[in-house]
Amino acid sequence: MFSTLNKEPLGRIVLANIQCAYDHEHIERDLLISFLKAWKAAYISYAPIYVEEIINLIHNIADKEVKYRFQHKAKPQMPDKVSTIIRWEILHKNLNIIELNQMGIEVSNSAEYEEHFFTKVAAAFDEHPKILNDGTYGYLDYNDGQFWITPSDWIEKLRHAKPANLANQVRDILGLVHFNSNVALFELCFLATAIHPNNKATPTFIEAEAHQRFKAHNNPADNEGWGSTVYLQRSYKEGIRTGESELFARQVPLYKANGQLKAIGLTTEHAEWVDPNDEAAILNMQNEFVGTFDLRSEFVTWLNDNI
Amino acid sequence: MKIPNEYLGTLNKMSADDLADWLLEGLRCWEESPPKNIPFTPIGLLLTHHEDIGVQLAAVYEKLDAPTQTRFRKGLAHGITRCRDVDEWQGVLRNMVWLAKTLKVADALQPIFFRLKGFLKVAKSKEALRSRAYVINILASWMEEPLVTQEFEQLLKKPDYFDKTDIPIIFLNLLKVHPKKLSEYAEQQKLFFSTGKRRSALCSFVDIRVS
Numbered sequence: 001m002f003s004t005l006n007k008e009p010l011g012r013i014v015l016a017n018i019q020c021a022y023d024h025e026h027i028e029r030d031l032l033i034s035f036l037k038a039w040k041a042a043y044i045s046y047a048p049i050y051v052e053e054i055i056n057l058i059h060n061i062a063d064k065e066v067k068y069r070f071q072h073k074a075k076p077q078m079p080d081k082v083s084t085i086i087r088w089e090i091l092h093k094n095l096n097i098i099e100l101n102q103m104g105i106e107v108s109n110s111a112e113y114e115e116h117f118f119t120k121v122a123a124a125f126d127e128h129p130k131i132l133n134d135g136t137y138g139y140l141d142y143n144d145g146q147f148w149i150t151p152s153d154w155i156e157k158l159r160h161a162k163p164a165n166l167a168n169q170v171r172d173i174l175g176l177v178h179f180n181s182n183v184a185l186f187e188l189c190f191l192a193t194a195i196h197p198n199n200k201a202t203p204t205f206i207e208a209e210a211h212q213r214f215k216a217h218n219n220p221a222d223n224e225g226w227g228s229t230v231y232l233q234r235s236y237k238e239g240i241r242t243g244e245s246e247l248f249a250r251q252v253p254l255y256k257a258n259g260q261l262k263a264i265g266l267t268t269e270h271a272e273w274v275d276p277n278d279e280a281a282i283l284n285m286q287n288e289f290v291g292t293f294d295l296r297s298e299f300v301t302w303l304n305d306n307i
Numbered sequence: 308m309k310i311p312n313e314y315l316g317t318l319n320k321m322s323a324d325d326l327a328d329w330l331l332e333g334l335r336c337w338e339e340s341p342p343k344n345i346p347f348t349p350i351g352l353l354l355t356h357h358e359d360i361g362v363q364l365a366a367v368y369e370k371l372d373a374p375t376q377t378r379f380r381k382g383l384a385h386g387i388t389r390c391r392d393v394d395e396w397q398g399v400l401r402n403m404v405w406l407a408k409t410l411k412v413a414d415a416l417q418p419i420f421f422r423l424k425g426f427l428k429v430a431k432s433k434e435a436l437r438s439r440a441y442v443i444n445i446l447a448s449w450m451e452e453p454l455v456t457q458e459f460e461q462l463l464k465k466p467d468y469f470d471k472t473d474i475p476i477i478f479l480n481l482l483k484v485h486p487k488k489l490s491e492y493a494e495q496q497k498l499f500f501s502t503g504k505r506r507s508a509l510c511s512f513v514d515i516r517v518s
Contacts, residue, residue, distance in 0.1 A: 046345075046352065050311055053352035056344070063356075089359045093401075097440040101476040106448040107441065108408045143356045178358065210355060279309065 001043045001054060002303040006295075009286035010212060011051040015300060016293035017205035020216045026204050027071045035061070035068045035206065036307045055210040062206055063144065069250075070201035076225035076247060078192035078200075081152040084140075084249075085170060085264065088121075088184035094140055099124065099131045113184055118263030121186065125261035132254055132261075140188075146207075146250040149200070150174065150229070152189045154244050159262075167265035173243040175213040175230040177271045185264035194257030200249040202227045207248040213289060215240060232272050236288040308366045314349040318367075319375045326375075326382030330406075331389060334360065334399040361405045368410055380412045387418040392426040394434040401441050408445045416454050419446065443473050447480040456484055463495050474499045 005011030018036070021027050027035075042057045062068045092100070092107040100107060103124045105117075125131055132140075140147065155170060163169045170187075171179045179185070201207070202225055208214035213230040217223060229243035274281045310318075321329065333347040337360050344351040354363050368379055383406060390400040400422065407415035419442060427439040449455045459477055462468045469477065474496055482489055493500055 048352050049313075050353070052309070056352045056355060059356055060344070087359070087362075089362050089405075093359075097437055097444060098470075098472045101440050101444055101447075102472045104475040104479040106476070106480075107444050108405065108448040209357065211357070 001040055002300050002307070005051055005054060006300045008051045009283065009290040010055065010210065012290045012295055013212065013214065013286070013293065014055055014205055014208075014210075015303075016290070016295040017208065017214060017216050018303070019295060019299045020218060021204045022299070024218050024220060026073060026202075026216065026220055027206075028073070031068070031071060033307070036303070038065065038068075040307050052210060058206060058209045068206055069146075070198065070248070071206075072202040072204050072220065074202040074220040074225035076200075076202060076245075078195075079151045079153065080192060081189055082149040082192045082195075082247075082249075083152040083155055083187045083189040084147045084149050085174060085176065086147070086186055086188055087179065088186065091186050091188075091261075094132060096128075096131045099128050113266060118184070118186075118265060122261050122263045125259075129259070132259060140252060140254050144250070145252070146248065147252075148174075148203075148246055149195075149249045150244050150246050152187075155187055155189075155262075155264075165265065165268050167267045168269050170264050171267055171271065172232040173229065174246070175211075175232055175243055177213045177232060179267055180270040180276050181267050183267045185267065187262040187264050188254065188259060189262060190252065190254055190257035190259040194254070195249050195252050199251050200247050203246065203248045212286065215293070230289075234273055236285070236292055240289070240292050308353060308363060308370070310350060310353065310367065310370050314353075315370060315372075317349045319372050321375070321378065321382075323378040323381035323385060326379050327385035327389060330364070330382060330386045330403065331399060334402050335396070338395075338398045361402050361409065364402075364406055365409050380410065380414060383407050383410070383412050384415040384418055387415050387422065390422070392430070394432050397434040397438045400438055404442055404445050408449055413452055413454070416446075416449075416452060420454075420458055440473065443469070444476055447476045450480045450484045456481065463492070471499055 002015065005015050021032060022029075038061050039057060042061055043054060046053075046057065048054050048057065095107075097107065103120065105120055105124060106114075154173075158169060158173075159166060167183070167185050170176075170185065171183075202220065203214070204216060205214070208216075213232065215228075215230055217228065222228075223242075223245055226245035226247060229246050231241040231243040233241060270276060272285055274285055276282070329347070333351070336346040337344070344354045344356075347354055350367065354360070368376060371379060383403060387400065387403050387407065390396050390403065404415075404419055406412075407419065423439070423442050423446070427435060427442060430436070430439075446455050446459070450459075459481060463477070463481075478492060478496065481492055499505060
């Protein structure tokens with residue numbers, strides 16, 4: 001399994017982040033080994049052929065065995081407010097559709113979002129805070145209630161600076177490489193105190209899963225224990241530039257977290273300026289990005305021999 | 308999403324009925340306990356939970372060959388017909404309806420209206436009411452299809468067919484297609500616009516459109 005991962009850049013990104021978690025003991029060593037063995041067992045059971053499939057098995061395991069997630073040993077201090085960036089297609093499923101109908105807001109994605117779409121949605125949230133569905137479990141009902149968060153301050157500062165396109169800029173700073181052009185983005189901002197201490201953590205490869213631009217810090221104390229996003233660039237030949245701070249969170253009871261919904265806007269450029277249908281260009285960017293890691297061949301051999 | 312040719316070959320051999328089953332079973336399991344992605348064989352393990360499932364299925368559709376895209380559209384319409392009338396299936400229905408609108412599957416309109424006039428008209432559970440509002444919202448944004456406009460115009464004539472909460476989204480979208488019918492629609496919904504707040508909102512709306 002690990003040899004197969006080692007053959008492709010996306011697999012090497014995951015391996016390099018495993019190496020980082022192992023070397024610097026981001027996760028307690030026995031638990032990490034236990035996870036890797038569970039992953040290998042799932043690999044044998046499902047017999048996936050492709051690297052993306054092997055990596056996506058991480059979700060299946062962490063989904064079944066919650067003990068593997070949120071285990072990074074860093075203890076980051078929280079700011080007053082944190083935000084998550086969410087695309088409209090996911091956000092609308094968490095909103096009270098009856099309220100949206102009353103306000104004349106369409107949920108269907110459209111090639112052309114109407115002129116006042118973003119301000120209308122944000123205003124709807126201001127006027128009717130209960131527009132956010134409680135969800136089955138009382139929290140944002142997306143990806144099993146798990147999502148990335150970042151301090152809210154920098155987004156607000158960026159918004160006030162009035163960049164040419166806030167959506168492109170936020171996407172790039174947060175390393176959201178899967179959001180190409182024409183993606184409608186919103187910011188859900190809420191009190192950090194709403195998150196239970198056990199329900200937030202610095203991300204490791206387990207939370208990142210198949211994230212194509214995830215790079216963990218070596219030293220868990222770096223960036224005061226927070227993870228850092230990878231700033232999307234046109235090229236990574238000269239190394240990566242870090243974006244902003246990030247954590248992974250789950251089960252946030254947003255309906256009682258003083259949540260505010262703010263418009264980010266519509267992305268107008270592809271991530272990294274790469275056509276999503278240009279497989280060669282995508283591969284080239286992944287190779288450049290994996291070149292910023294120092295994955296040891298003996299570590300891959302060790303994984304093959306011991307897991 | 309990159310789909311290996313081997314998997315595309317398998318998908319491209321599926322009939323419309325196979326694809327309907329594939330969508331129904333896949334979406335049903337996606338809403339359930341793990342492992343959620345396996346029923347979407349052969350591409351289940353290529354799907355990620357960090358992205359919306361509808362967005363991913365729309366991306367899969369784009370990779371299919373033209374005859375399979377036609378069968379996929381038929382399968383989607385069949386699938387909407389076959390969604391079960393129970394709360395547990397409402398999430399599946401909403402995803403299918405969203406996908407039908409996104410892929411502009413006009414063949415799905417009849418089955419969607421069948422649901423709207425049938426189970427969704429009478430069911431009172433929270434999930435069914437959510438589906439009803441969702442279906443109305445999606446259809447209201449699909450007025451470029453003449454069938455949708457015709458159906459809504461007919462249904463609006465029936466007293467109390469729509470809840471007052473549905474009127475704004477329907478009214479605004481009908482007017483986008485037939486702006487000259489504003490007075491006719493307003494007359495049909497005069498009860499809705501009889502309250503002071505709504506009447507003044509309508510007057511402001513008319514002012515904006517006139518100016």
